[in-house]
Amino acid sequence: MELYIGNKNYSTWSLRAWLMLKKHGLNFKEIKLTLGTDTFYKRLENLSPTQKVPTLIDGTTIVWDSLAICEYINDSYLSGIAWPQCSKNKAKARALACEMHSGFMGIRNELPMNIRAKRNVILSEQAKKDIKRIETIWSEQHLQFKEQGGWLFDQWSIADAMFSPVVLRFKTYGIQINDGATAYMTRVLDCPSLQKWIADSAIETDIIEVDEAGIDVS
Numbered sequence: 489m490e491l492y493i494g495n496k497n498y499s500t501w502s503l504r505a506w507l508m509l510k511k512h513g514l515n516f517k518e519i520k521l522t523l524g525t526d527t528f529y530k531r532l533e534n535l536s537p538t539q540k541v542p543t544l545i546d547g548t549t550i551v552w553d554s555l556a557i558c559e560y561i562n563d564s565y566l567s568g569i570a571w572p573q574c575s576k577n578k579a580k581a582r583a584l585a586c587e588m589h590s591g592f593m594g595i596r597n598e599l600p601m602n603i604r605a606k607r608n609v610i611l612s613e614q615a616k617k618d619i620k621r622i623e624t625i626w627s628e629q630h631l632q633f634k635e636q637g638g639w640l641f642d643q644w645s646i647a648d649a650m651f652s653p654v655v656l657r658f659k660t661y662g663i664q665i666n667d668g669a670t671a672y673m674t675r676v677l678d679c680p681s682l683q684k685w686i687a688d689s690a691i692e693t694d695i696i697e698v699d700e701a702g703i704d705v706s
Contacts, residue, residue, distance in 0.1 A: 489516040490545040491557075492532065494523040496689040498699045500601045500653035503685060504554040505542035507649045508561050508570065510681040522694050555589050558646045572641045581647040584625060584640065588650040594618040599657045600699035603689040607661055607702030619663055622654060627668030630675075638675035652676055656686075661702060 491509060493502035509516050521528040521541065529539050536543040536552040544551040544560065551557045562570040572578045594614035611619070629640040636642040640651070655676040658665065665673070676682060 489514070490519055491516050492519045492521060492535065492541050492543040492545075494521060494528075494541045495692055495694055495696060496520070496685055497603050497692050497694075498523060498601055498696050499541060501540075501554040502542045503601075503653050504649045505544065505557040506685065507652060507681055508558045508646070510684070511644060511679075512561070512566055512570070514561065514565055523696050555585060555646070555650070558649055562646065570646050572643075572645060577641050581641055581645050585647045585650045588654070592618040592622070592654075595622075595654065595657065598701065599661050599663075600701050601653050601657050602660050602699055602701070603656050603686055604692075605660050605700070605702075606705040608705055609661055609702035619665070622651070623665040623669045626651070626672040627666050630668040630672045634671065638672065640672070648676065652682060662705065
């Protein structure tokens with residue numbers, strides 16, 4: 489398998505697909521492209537109809553959306569274990585993953601992922617609303633499943649993959665949330681696979697200006 493990704497410091501969607509493969513120890517070739525460059529679009533023009541990352545190539549199969557990649561890997565290689573096995577929990581996990589996949593535009597627009605940075609931003613009311621909703625999700629799920637490992641459900645799932653970049657965003661911008669949600673953040677940040685991604689991002693040198701939001705915190 490080949491996984492095309494963008495800069496690790498900035499590319500939230502790439503992180504989600506990459507975590508899915510890395511967490512489960514699957515063998516894949518990582519191909520990193522610099523976002524927004526001519527080379528980026530040229531490499532993807534004959535692979536992905538959207539010319540976006542992540543894009544997964546598995547033999548003759550091409551998948552070009554992060555959630556679709558997670559679903560494909562789960563179905564093809566993991567016998568479905570990346571969703572909760574309880575039908576009730578699985579339904580909720582899917583709902584939360586889809587909510588993240590299609591929503592929270594305030595956070596996306598105002599708090600771009602920038603792992604290397606520490607920044608202050610002035611938040612809009614929409615972003616504050618998004619933060620409150622995410623705080624509620626994390627704290628409620630942590631309260632229910634903290635004794636089973638501290639993930640959103642009884643084990644790491646696609647839902648956790650979808651929210652992992654938000655954890656990094658909240659860390660960058662110093663977002664204050666309640667104790668339960670903070671405990672979930674700590675669980676995510678302690679994940680060895682995520683720590684590997686963070687370490688890789690630290691040695692990148694590309695600057696993507698559109699994702700350099702806020703004022704530096706010394």
